Amino acid sequence: MPCSADLKSSRRWQRRKEARPEEILDAALQLFTEKGFSATRMMDVAASAGISKGSLYLYFSNKEAIFKEVVQQRITPQLDKVESLVNEFEGNQADLLKHLINAWWMGVACSSLSAIPKIIIAESGNFPDLAEYFTRNVVTRSRHLFSKVIRRGIQAGEFREYDAHTVARLVVAPLVQATIWMHSLKQYDDEEGTHSYLQLHTEFILNGLIKDSYKPKMNKINIKLELPE
Amino acid sequence: MPCSADLKSSRRWQRRKEARPEEILDAALQLFTEKGFSATRMMDVAASAGISKGSLYLYFSNKEAIFKEVVQQRITPQLDKVESLVNEFEGNQADLLKHLINAWWMGVACSSLSAIPKIIIAESGNFPDLAEYFTRNVVTRSRHLFSKVIRRGIQAGEFREYDAHTVARLVVAPLVQATIWMHSLKQYDDEEGTHSYLQLHTEFILNGLIKDSYKPKMNKINIKLELPE
DNA sequence: AATATAAATGACCGCTTGGTCAACTAAAGG
DNA sequence: CCTTTAGTTGACCAAGCGGTCATTTATATT
Numbered sequence: 001m002p003c004s005a006d007l008k009s010s011r012r013w014q015r016r017k018e019a020r021p022e023e024i025l026d027a028a029l030q031l032f033t034e035k036g037f038s039a040t041r042m043m044d045v046a047a048s049a050g051i052s053k054g055s056l057y058l059y060f061s062n063k064e065a066i067f068k069e070v071v072q073q074r075i076t077p078q079l080d081k082v083e084s085l086v087n088e089f090e091g092n093q094a095d096l097l098k099h100l101i102n103a104w105w106m107g108v109a110c111s112s113l114s115a116i117p118k119i120i121i122a123e124s125g126n127f128p129d130l131a132e133y134f135t136r137n138v139v140t141r142s143r144h145l146f147s148k149v150i151r152r153g154i155q156a157g158e159f160r161e162y163d164a165h166t167v168a169r170l171v172v173a174p175l176v177q178a179t180i181w182m183h184s185l186k187q188y189d190d191e192e193g194t195h196s197y198l199q200l201h202t203e204f205i206l207n208g209l210i211k212d213s214y215k216p217k218m219n220k221i222n223i224k225l226e227l228p229e
Numbered sequence: 230m231p232c233s234a235d236l237k238s239s240r241r242w243q244r245r246k247e248a249r250p251e252e253i254l255d256a257a258l259q260l261f262t263e264k265g266f267s268a269t270r271m272m273d274v275a276a277s278a279g280i281s282k283g284s285l286y287l288y289f290s291n292k293e294a295i296f297k298e299v300v301q302q303r304i305t306p307q308l309d310k311v312e313s314l315v316n317e318f319e320g321n322q323a324d325l326l327k328h329l330i331n332a333w334w335m336g337v338a339c340s341s342l343s344a345i346p347k348i349i350i351a352e353s354g355n356f357p358d359l360a361e362y363f364t365r366n367v368v369t370r371s372r373h374l375f376s377k378v379i380r381r382g383i384q385a386g387e388f389r390e391y392d393a394h395t396v397a398r399l400v401v402a403p404l405v406q407a408t409i410w411m412h413s414l415k416q417y418d419d420e421e422g423t424h425s426y427l428q429l430h431t432e433f434i435l436n437g438l439i440k441d442s443y444k445p446k447m448n449k450i451n452i453k454l455e456l457p458e
Numbered sequence: 459a460a461t462a463t464a465a466a467t468g469a470c471c472g473c474t475t476g477g478t479c480a481a482c483t484a485a486a487g488g
Numbered sequence: 489c490c491t492t493t494a495g496t497t498g499a500c501c502a503a504g505c506g507g508t509c510a511t512t513t514a515t516a517t518t
Contacts (some may be wrong), residue, residue: 015484015495036354038267042476052497057477122351135417142291143420164309166425170403170433177402180409184353188364191372196395196399199436204399208433244465244514271506279469286507 013051021059023049025073028066033115033183037067037123058226064130071116071134078107079141086145094210095151100146101171107181117176118183143168150209159209165210174201242280250288252278254302257295262344262412266296266352266359273293293359300345300363307336308370315374317361322382323435323443329375330400330431331346336410346405388438396438403430 027048042063058128060066089096108114110199116229124131147168153159178197207214256277274280282404285377289295311332318325337343340405353360382388405428436443 121413132417173403173406177406188361204437
């Protein structure tokens, strides 16, 4: 029983120039997530997108281009949104920082993008272009976002005077690490409890930052955030 | 001008059954560090070890076996040492924890092993045996070491009552992350300052853990530690 | 010096895979 | 219905690599 491939079973294939790129990107992202970049075969992508291998090259010049386009199309817009949110926010920076941490978690770790960091790390040696592109357009931008909030908190007298960039790295590291972990060794480990991990991380960070010793509220997440799609 | 290969230039090669395995492991570790596991060619390992490709298979059954042996031979003994140190330590657990963090940093991030975490992560999908082996014999053991110290600190009334395993993960995550970073995207980023990163991390963790609010001493590292080899 | 042993070699095999291109065919236009 | 256009195909190619094995040769033994 064939699934959905042949709703119009008479024709062997159809011309669908407009729909192809999106379908290819969807298929690719899913396969990259499941198997990594190198291990994903162009033929698999083609099959999963419902076309032949040759057709891939009508829409993308090569494998790297597909990945680059995934990043460009699915990550950059989100960063834009968060960036403007940070710029427009009025209120205390501790709440904003908490919000950012949660937004990162929801927008990356809990989304279809959760495998990207691991893939980039894993393939950084084999595909330096990809690595550099990602570093410049995602990593650096994200960290600047965090350090901006921290710097403002310091200037407002809300936070202690640490180096904002260093703190930003300490904030992001456990988030990234958890995401990478999810897609690498987690399956061989019996540890669990993602929620308390995130909660405790936030508490330690704010505890270290806030001048008036930080009292963690009984952590109801108090900022709603819209998830991507 | 040949370098050191032909000190005895008359013979095309010598029988050196005993010395080969070590030389192979040295060459392999260095190449794995430089290029990753998949990207390292058996022929490169052979050349770097001063033998032919065929000879590799006289000493190791395949590529994975070489890597496994590197881990077994160079990491496990170190873990044994630290483990017994933890068991024998008398004193307050905060100092011990600080010591552990520094020992991890020196023994992993600053040693010839610094590339191992990144390699394991990167290859976890393609070599699940390797990943499982490493998780069971290194990751889990390390984390248990940290959580043991934290649990003792809690029982001694020295630390606040958090879940020891979760805290252990939060302690290790930034360390691992920094190590992976070193061997992946760091070269594309202009950030620096490893020292303050480690220092601040320790401060935040202890600040979060210790009951009597933690006063960071003007961080002279106050425990000497012997480096591996 | 002759023989035996086993360490070491490197040409070779099988297989995989990213990417190409001449042929094919769905769809549009007349 | 015929012609033209261009979206689609899949056999094919070249390159790379892990692993094998018949052969070579350093060394020990007699």
